[in-house]
Amino acid sequence: MNIIALACTTVLGLLLFSLGLATSVQRSRIGVLSGYPSEPDQLLARLIRAHGNTTEYAPFLAVLFLYLGTQHPPGWAVWCMAGATACRVLLVVALLAWPSMSRPNPARAVGALGTYAFGTALCVAALTV
16 A cells, blocks of 8 residues: 555545534534524634535545555656645635635635646546556
8 A cells, every 4th residue: 555645545534524523613612503604704614615625525535545555556646646635635724714715715726726636637547557
């Protein structure tokens, strides 16, 4: 197993589960136990979006990482794993650190576009190894 593939999978897992915990804690803290808050820029709304977005991409990326990690991936694919992981972390930071989700921010754009690019490259790698 490629150690970078395993490390990137671990980071995605930690990101996913820590966002889930943070969302639950924030829900409990403000007394909104279900649904979505009315203010889109509230911390809870941003946590829900960050967790939801991570839930949409992290599992499939983890599958790609682990599959490729067992196939002796080429160096460029290993770099794509690291890049995809960095982009997922960047996207979460962009969602939580910027005061508003209503306005675009460059970190969010880089995180999203990088996820698409690296994810696509990893799909190609899966077909070629």
